Amino acid sequence: MARALLDLAAQAAPGNLNPYLTHHLAGHVATARAWSLLESMPSVLDRLAPDTVATEVLAGVFGRSSLPVGVAATAGEAHLLSVTPSADRSLVRNLASLRFAGRMATPPGTTEGVWCVLWGELPGRPLHFVLSGHRGEVTDVVPLVTADRGTLLASASADATIRIWDPMTLRQIGPPIVGHTAEVRSLGVLPTEDGGTLLVSTSADRTIRVWDPLAGRQLRCDPMPSEQFFLPHVRMLNLPGSRPLMALTDLRTVRLWDPHTGRVVGRPLKGHTGMVTDIVAATLPDGRTVVATSCLNDDILLWEWDGRELRRTTRLMRRVRLRHDSGVTSLVVIVLPEGVYLASLSGSVVRSWELPHGRPAGKSDVISEGVGLEPKGRLTLVRPPDGNPLLILAATGGGRLLEPRPVIPVGQPLNGHTGAVTSACALELDATRALAVTGGVDHTVRLWNLSRTSVPGDVPSLHERRGWTEDAAIIPTLDGRGRLAIAHVPHAVRQFDLDSGELAGPFLPIMAECLAVLPEHGDGMPRLAVADRSTHRIVLWDPGTGRETGRLRYEGSGPITAMVGIAGEHGSPLLVTACSAERGLIRVWDTESGEEHGPPLVGHHAHIREFAVAERRGLAILASVCNDGALRLWGPREGVTGPILNSAESPVLSVTAVPRTWDQRAALVSTGADGTLRVWDPVSCRETTGAVGPAAGRDSRTAVVHVPHGGTALAVAGRGILELWDPLTGTFLHAVPCPPASSGFLLRSHGAQLAIVGGRGVTVLKLQDSAHNLRIDPGARRPRDRRLIDLWAVRKPPDGMLDRLIRGH
Known part of the structure; x- marks a missing residue:
């Protein structure tokens, strides 16, 4: 049956697949275990409903057996594929395949859509599922066991809502639960006497609310019984002889609160000198119950429960202090056959203690340096079906599974979030799984397999094998293919063939901090200017032979922040540089003599972050952006200081030069702190289109790509979206989800190829022939003002500047 339905789907015309096949074919494939057959038909896979594929994978295969790469990528990126047209899904699927298995599911050139992936090296990540819907940071996640619907999941967010999810269908149940007027900080699960389950939430609006989670109805609302602060993640304590209690805190005090009555139980626990971060309860083999509390500024304190309140008794004559070198952010109780232990997290160190004595149990364990820990770091205990406990670490640098004794990382890092992991919990689907x-600052909740082993086929990331990426540049080659030069720290500059990703040419044995390609006037390969990270001196290299061809006579006084090459008036290339130690100063160098080409250009009042060069009939206009948001123009050959284009109310973050073909003019495209794009005529100094707001937002990067069969488009990447815009008219053309290699990424282009280079990876895309349907009209709109030098004249440039600027026009 599954094979027959797959053949039927393969014969259907694009965009005309039977709705039954769209939503139910994945179920037939799962029943027949024909996932490999489905992967062999990528055009069919891309037309199925991605959420149904993910549901079938989660229900039957995830955590039990391996999957074909293409199917795993579709299931893992279902949240993105669901909002992507079927023609463009191959791009998202291939990018996910690179992360999950280190190879693409579909060879380049055999896919539909505007873009295709030529090659890539991305950080590996395990297959997982994403729940999206929150509009703010996910602050807490808890499992919710119900009598009618099994195990559900509840999540709290900074958007002041609580959402209930069905983990088996990856869908939200009902509308968001609303009522809080500020960030929901934490959640607790409250069993009822009749076998039901309630949800307790605390919020920055200083209230505690009790909810019926399935009905979304608020049952009670009480004011916070503390005067200052409370636990970022509230703990529900099940103490002998008492109903479940909630632990709350102000700056130095812990209070136990009964969510049934809304009253404080017992006396406050005092003794800490700073913010209390966590509280846990442990039942000892002799029947006693001990409670441990931790603090950012102090130690761990142990308390004993006497059946009514926590206090010092004759059996525990003193508070036991477990000393830490820094504040403790999280506690976990681990029950093992050999005893009961307390695990504490402080900075990047996990310590284990024997209870009730508080003696250290073995040596301290330092978590790997790849996981940076801040006060948000938390530990959660989980027991997989094999019965051996694991710790889930949620921290600023990502998530990780840890063995509790000794504390060592196991499996793959849980590195799917695009920011800090703020919360974690364990979710038991059934008796075997x-x-x-985890919840993160990226507004998502993610589900992971509890595995102590890495998935076969995982590859180390580009960062692990070659070092952190500092800068990148594309070098044109004589055959027109191009090479991608990447500066890896602490290694060397390596060159990759832009089409295949293979190493091409010799590597340059220098640790670089900045790269720039020099425009050569001869028939040879352009040279590469490299700023040495250790000495801050600038060296010129022949990328074809790997030999040094010259040095600039520049005594480096600080890191080079920006460089760009421009053609000289008599053929000798010039290099423009900016140094962080020379605030706002621009230097122009003659690369043949190594001497400075005229006096420095002065005008900026902050560090310069980026250059772009717009050329028109031999005139080179330099655009610079500095940290104060000013976009300024210069005549670098003539030593001319030009005007500032933008106003102080619209600071600029980056600038890109876009060639125009209809009158041989160039344009400048700037991205602003307000999240808009603006197009400028660098000669008339006027804005040629109104501000447009790409979805990529203020953190976007831009580059120019050539559309097959004519035309130029502006690629805008940011916030996981890759957009195409017409730079002449400011018209939106196309968008597709495209998660970057990492934060702080770079965008480099060569013809129709686009390289997205991040600190931890690289992806090279190419516009396919189908991109000519974007209908970019090079004559669609001309600048509003055709005058060449009006604003330069109005701003009273130095004598003779206008003659130098329009020379050759």
């Missing part, structure tokens, strides 16, 4: 759940 349990999942790890």
Whole structure:
């Protein structure tokens, strides 16, 4: 049956697949276990409903057996593919395949869509599922066991809502639960006497609310019984002889609160000198119950429960202090056959203690340096079906599974979030499977397999094999293919063939901080200017032979922040540089003599972050952006200081030069702090289109790509979206989800190829022939003002500047 339905789907015309096949073919494939057959038909896979593929994978295969790469990529990126047209899904699927398995599911050139992936090296990540819907940071996640619908998942967010999810269908149940007027900080699960389950939430609006989670109805609302602060993640304590209690805190005090009555139980626990961060309870083999509390500024304190309140008794004559070198952010109780232990997290160190004595149990364990820990770091205990406990670490640098004794990382890092992991919990689907759940600042909740082993086929990231990427540049080659030069720290500059990703040419044995390609006037390969990271001197290299061809006579006084090459008046290339130690100063160098070409250009009042060069009939206009947001123009050959284009109310973050073909003019495209794009005529100094707001937002990067069969488009990448715009008219053309290699990425282009280079990876895309349907009209709109030098004249440039600027026009 599954094979027959797959053949039927393969014969359907694009965009005309039977709705039954769209939503139910994945179920037939799962029943027949024909996932490999489905992967062999990528055009069919891309037309199925991605959420149904993910649901079938989660229900039957995830955590039990391996999957074909293409199917795993479709399931893992279902949240993105669901909002992507079927023609463009191959791009998202291939990018996910590179992360999950280190190879593409579909060879380049055999896919539909505007873009295709030529090659890439991205950080590996395990297959997982994403729940999206929150509009703010996910602050807490808890499992919710119900009598009618099994195990559900509840998540709290800074958007002041609570959402209930069905983990088996990856869908939200009902509308968001609303009522809080500020960030929901934490959640607690409250069992009822009749076998039901309630949800307790605390919020920055200083209230505690009790909810019926399935009905979304608020049952009670009480004011916070503390005067200052409370736990970022509230703990529900099940103490002998008492109903479940909630632990709350102000700056130095812990209070136990009964969510049924809304009253404080017992006396406050005092003794800490700073913000209390966590509280846990442990039942000892002799029947006693001990409670541990931790603090950012102090130690761990142990308390004993006497059946009514926590206090010092005759059996525990003193508070036991477990000393830490820094503040403790999280506590976990671990029950093992050999005893009961307390695990504490402080900075990047996990310590284990024997209870109730508080003696250290073994040596301290330092978590790997790849996981940076801040006060948000938290530990959660989970017991997989094999019965051996694991710790889930949620921290600023990502998530990780840890063995509790000794504390060592196991499996793959849980590195799917695009920011800090703020919360974690364990979710038992059935008697044979349990999942790890994490929430992050990227507004998502993610489900992970609890595995102590890495998935076969995982590859180390580009960062692990070659070092951190500092800068990148594309070098045109004589055959027109181009090479991508990447500066890896602490290694060397390596060159990759832009089409295949293979190493091309010799590597340059220098640790670089900045790269720039020099425009050569001869028939040879352009040279590469490299700023040495250790000495801050600038060296010129022949990328074809790997030999040094010259040095600039510049005594480096600080890191080079920006460089760009321009053609000289008599053929000798010039290099423009900016140094962080020379605030706002621009130097122009003659690369043949190594001497400075005229006096420095002065005008900026902050560090310069980026250059772009717009050329028109031999005139080179330099655009610079500095940290104060000013976009300024210069005549670098003539030593001319030009005007500032933007106003102080619209600071600029980056600038890109876009060639125009209809009158041989160039344009400048700037991205602003307000999240807009603006197009400028660098000669008339006027804005040629109104501000447009790409979805990529203020953190976007831009580059120029050539559309097959004519035309130029502006590629804008940011916030996980890759957009195409017409730079002449400011018209939106196309968009597709495209997660970057990492934060702080770079965008480099060569013809129809686009390289997205991040600190931890690189992806090279290419515009396919189908991109000519974007209908870029090079004559669609001309600048509003055709005058060449009006604003330069109005701003009273130095004598003779206008003659130098329009020379050759």
